Amino acid sequence: MDIRPVTLVGRHVRLEPLDASYAEALFSEADEPEIWRYMPYGEVNSTDKLRAVIVDLLGRQARGTDLCFVTIDQASGRPIGMTRFMEINRNYRGLEIGGTWYGRAHRRTLANTEAKYMMLCHAFETWGCIRVQIRTDVRNERSQRSVERLGLVREGVLRKNMIMPDDYHRSSVFYSVIDDEWPAMKVRLEAWLV
Numbered sequence: 001m002d003i004r005p006v007t008l009v010g011r012h013v014r015l016e017p018l019d020a021s022y023a024e025a026l027f028s029e030a031d032e033p034e035i036w037r038y039m040p041y042g043e044v045n046s047t048d049k050l051r052a053v054i055v056d057l058l059g060r061q062a063r064g065t066d067l068c069f070v071t072i073d074q075a076s077g078r079p080i081g082m083t084r085f086m087e088i089n090r091n092y093r094g095l096e097i098g099g100t101w102y103g104r105a106h107r108r109t110l111a112n113t114e115a116k117y118m119m120l121c122h123a124f125e126t127w128g129c130i131r132v133q134i135r136t137d138v139r140n141e142r143s144q145r146s147v148e149r150l151g152l153v154r155e156g157v158l159r160k161n162m163i164m165p166d167d168y169h170r171s172s173v174f175y176s177v178i179d180d181e182w183p184a185m186k187v188r189l190e191a192w193l194v
Contacts, residue, residue: 001090001127003067008118011074011193012110015118018058018068018082023051026070026079029103038137039099042165057084057099064088071102071115080106083115085123087133094131095123110193116150117189124182133176147175151185 005017027047030036036044041053060066061084068084081102088095097119102111123129134152136143148154152175162170177185 001088001093001129003064003085003088003090003127005061005067006122008069008115008122010114010118012114013080014072014074015069015083015115016072018054018070018084020051020054020058022070022079023047023054026050026082029080029106030101032104034104035101038140038143038170039101040162040164040170054082057082060086068099069115071111073106073111080111083119085119092131093127093129094133095127095129096133096135097123098134112146113150113189114193117186117193120177120182120189121186124179130179131176132178133174135172135174138171138173144173151181151188152177153181 007017008015024047027050030044030050033043033045036042044050044053057066057068061068065088066084066086067088069082070079071081071083072078073080081100083100084098086096086098097116100112100115120132123132134147136147138157155174155176157171157173159171160169161172164170
């Protein structure tokens, strides 16, 4: 697995390598408590806080555990959210897709479907992954519906696996897709993206 920054280009969105210079443009999409409710960063209510989150993520990227993207809307050329590969495990050829968020106007659009499609293609077809997982806060039912709609298999709940900034003991729902399942999932996603 040759993990290095890359740009993934689709019809609706483009995933570009994330850097701190995107903080100001992204904040107009990110200035919404609903986005951060289930994320482990606490409330991100200023450009400086968003920049600090990005710097933290880029530190993880430098350590080789994450690969971070800004999501760009192809029609407007504007940044609309973020996503990343995380928990990258080269030995077991697996990883997680997570930390995904979009501004309100871009939720329930093809942006997330296409971004996940491109990331799954890259994981399975470029890096040779055998497993990709996604986890959500057990309270985040909207995210769970989105992951299930994509076709990942719900594996179970890891109870109290995280302590959130407000001291809430979060439980996480885990989903996965494995290499044997990817070809059929890919065909289904491609049909949606036409």
